[in-house]
Amino acid sequence: xxxxxxxxxxxxxxxxxxxxxxxxxxxxxxxxxxxxxxxxxxxxxxxxxxxxxxxxxxxxxxxxxxxxxxxxxxxxxxxxxxxxxxxxxxxxxxxxxxxxxxxxxxxxxxxxxxxxxxxxxxxxxxxxxxxxxxxxxxxxxxxxxxxxxxxxxxxxxxxxxxxxxxxxxxxxxxxxxxxxxxxxxxxxxxxxxxxxxxxxxxxxxxxxxxxxxxxxxxxxxxxxxxxxxxxxxxxxxxxxxxxxxxxxxxxxxxxxxxxxxxxxxxxxxxxxxxxxxxxxxxxxxxxxxxxxxxxxxxxxxxxxxxxxxxxxxxxxxxxxxxxxxxxxxxxxxxxxxxxxxxxxxxxxxxxxxxxxxxxxxxxxxxxxxxxxxxxxxxxxxxxxxxxxxxxxxxxxxxxxxxxxxxxxxxxxxxxxxxxxxxxxxxxxxxxxxxxxxxxxxxxxxxxxxxxxxxxxxxxxxxxxx
Ligand code: GDP
Numbered sequence: 001x002x003x004x005x006x007x008x009x010x011x012x013x014x015x016x017x018x019x020x021x022x023x024x025x026x027x028x029x030x031x032x033x034x035x036x037x038x039x040x041x042x043x044x045x046x047x048x049x050x051x052x053x054x055x056x057x058x059x060x061x062x063x064x065x066x067x068x069x070x071x072x073x074x075x076x077x078x079x080x081x082x083x084x085x086x087x088x089x090x091x092x093x094x095x096x097x098x099x100x101x102x103x104x105x106x107x108x109x110x111x112x113x114x115x116x117x118x119x120x121x122x123x124x125x126x127x128x129x130x131x132x133x134x135x136x137x138x139x140x141x142x143x144x145x146x147x148x149x150x151x152x153x154x155x156x157x158x159x160x161x162x163x164x165x166x167x168x169x170x171x172x173x174x175x176x177x178x179x180x181x182x183x184x185x186x187x188x189x190x191x192x193x194x195x196x197x198x199x200x201x202x203x204x205x206x207x208x209x210x211x212x213x214x215x216x217x218x219x220x221x222x223x224x225x226x227x228x229x230x231x232x233x234x235x236x237x238x239x240x241x242x243x244x245x246x247x248x249x250x251x252x253x254x255x256x257x258x259x260x261x262x263x264x265x266x267x268x269x270x271x272x273x274x275x276x277x278x279x280x281x282x283x284x285x286x287x288x289x290x291x292x293x294x295x296x297x298x299x300x301x302x303x304x305x306x307x308x309x310x311x312x313x314x315x316x317x318x319x320x321x322x323x324x325x326x327x328x329x330x331x332x333x334x335x336x337x338x339x340x341x342x343x344x345x346x347x348x349x350x351x352x353x354x355x356x357x358x359x360x361x362x363x364x365x366x367x368x369x370x371x372x373x374x375x376x377x378x379x380x381x382x383x384x385x386x387x388x389x390x391x392x393x394x395x396x397x398x399x400x401x402x403x404x405x406x407x408x409x410x411x412x413x414x415x416x417x418x419x420x421x422x423x424x425x426x427x428x429x430x431x432x433x434x435x436x437x438x439x440x441x442x443x444x445x446x447x448x449x450x451x452x453x454x455x456x457x458x459x460x461x462x463x464x465x
Contacts, residue, residue, distance in 0.1 A: 003119065006032060007111035008103045009464040010096055017091035022099055023464065024108060025116055029083040030072065032107050036060075037070055050074035058087070060102050066095045080116050081123025114461025118454065121446060128446025128457070129158045132400055135461050136219070143268030144218045148397050157396045157403075158445045160208075164201050165441040171197060172434045175427045191421065198418050201437075205411040208398050212407075215399035217302060221263050221272030222386055225297045227330075228307035233344040237307060237369035238262070238273055241379070267383045274300055298330065303338045303385050305378075306330060310343040310366070314353055320360060327361075338385040340365060340378065347371045402457075406443045413437035 006026025012019070024033060034046040039056040048054060052072055058065045069088040078084040089095050104110065112118075114135070121131045133152035140146040151157070174189035217223070226234045241264055262273045274297060298304050306327065313319045327341060343349075343357060347368040354366050365381065367374030398404055413436040420430045442448035 006108050008108040009111035011464045019088050020091040020096050022087045024085040025080045025082050029085045033085045065098045080119040081125045113463050114458030117465050118458045127158045142265045142270045161444050175431050178427045195421050209407050211397040212404045215397040219399040221270035223274050223301045224271050224303045225301035226305045227294050232307045232309040233369045240369050266379045305340045307342045307344050310345045310349045342367050403444050406440045410437050410440035
């Protein structure tokens with residue numbers, strides 16, 4: 001159901017700024033704004049062309065609230081597909097509120113979370129996965145997540161799904177047609193061609209499903225665990241990594257990383273350090289590497305950094321066999337997990353000492369968390385572990401859990417269809433599985449939706465989007 005009232009919300013971040021943008025959308029957007037806007041040149045806003053900008057004042061009766069720019073978009077050529085007015089006013093929260101209150105008194109309603117984008121979807125301006133990409137784009141905070149959200153918003157992913165769905169739909173209709181001619185035993189749908197199509201769909205689905213592993217870490221950051229005994233330098237290393245990143249980020253005026261304390265961006269990828277509170281507390285357990293908590297942490301991580309104190313290693317002969325055993329323990333328990341084995345405090349080791357350690361522990365990387373020597377090597381190793389091949393090749397990557405689940409279900413249905421073809425089952429049974437697969441494809445792009453689903457998706461948006 002397409003709503004027919006007119007909504008308003010602040011489109012820019014709340015709080016003070018140089019400029020704020022207030023967005024009005026709905027069939028009466030222009031009719032409501034025109035009498036509240038007094039053009040500098042005496043123009044009637046209601047008579048102006050679409051996609052034009054006008055300077056004037058927002059008037060509450062004879063009281064001037066602000067000097068603003070009003071931009072007109074006539075539907076359907078607007079973001080929402082409806083008539084839209086964007087008012088750029090001065091960015092004081094007081095002015096913003098005064099203007100919004102004025103519009104509310106004159107027939108507008110406050111927009112719900114995500115309602116502008118919901119209307120864009122209902123009016124066919126975006127499909128569902130593109131609408132979801134708008135939220136991802138706004139949330140993107142590194143190059144990789146930005147790139148994926150842009151690709152999805154442009155429709156890369158939905159086009160692929162839609163193409164497959166159309167081809168499958170075509171076959172479904174042919175098979176259903178056969179059912180109408182059941183007595184005559186005809187085959188409109190060429191079974192070999194159909195088999196080839198089903199195989200192709202399986203391949204694409206599998207690739208997309210696999211891409212979620214990459215997509216998910218890109219969107220949420222790659223989880224990294226730093227483990228090692230107390231006092232080996234875990235927090236020093238974490239701070240060194242965070243500071244290096246902060247130093248880079250703070251070169252860009254106005255950016256701050258205070259909110260995402262334990263996340264860093266290396267080569268455009270986000271890395272997230274897990275359970276850093278645990279690191280800072282420095283639990284006083286001698287063999288902390290052996291304790292359950294460490295292994296739980298390793299379990300959650302995609303990359304593990306195992307840190308050892310180089311000074312201890314030189315000064316205490318008993319350390320070497322212990323370190324070797326611990327290293328083996330981690331490797332045996334998690335053979336697939338990338339592990340970076342670091343000897344810290346290298347600033348206190350001579351080259352000769354490093355060489356003798358390297359002989360015993362050839363996979364070790366020497367580093368000083370204190371002076372920063374070797375950190376660059378560590379960050380480039382971290383990046384090496386991440387499979388960003390798909391990203392570099394510009395392949396479609398699935399980042400959304402909802403899409404992932406629908407793809408899994410679609411694959412299940414397609415496997416059944418394939419089995420059906422192989423077993424030569426009757427058209428009417430096959431048609432049921434094909435319809436199921438079509439249903440799950442449709443869930444992704446929004447050809448098939450329920451109010452609950454839409455409510456869930458758009459509730460996660462902010463108001464004004
Ligand atoms: P954690 O318990 O593993 O988090 O260890 P900390 O980061 O708290 O470090 C323990 C001690 O080792 C502190 O006094 C650090 O200053 C020192 N430390 C850490 N990294 C280095 C390093 O690379 N070189 C030297 N010389 N000292 C270090």
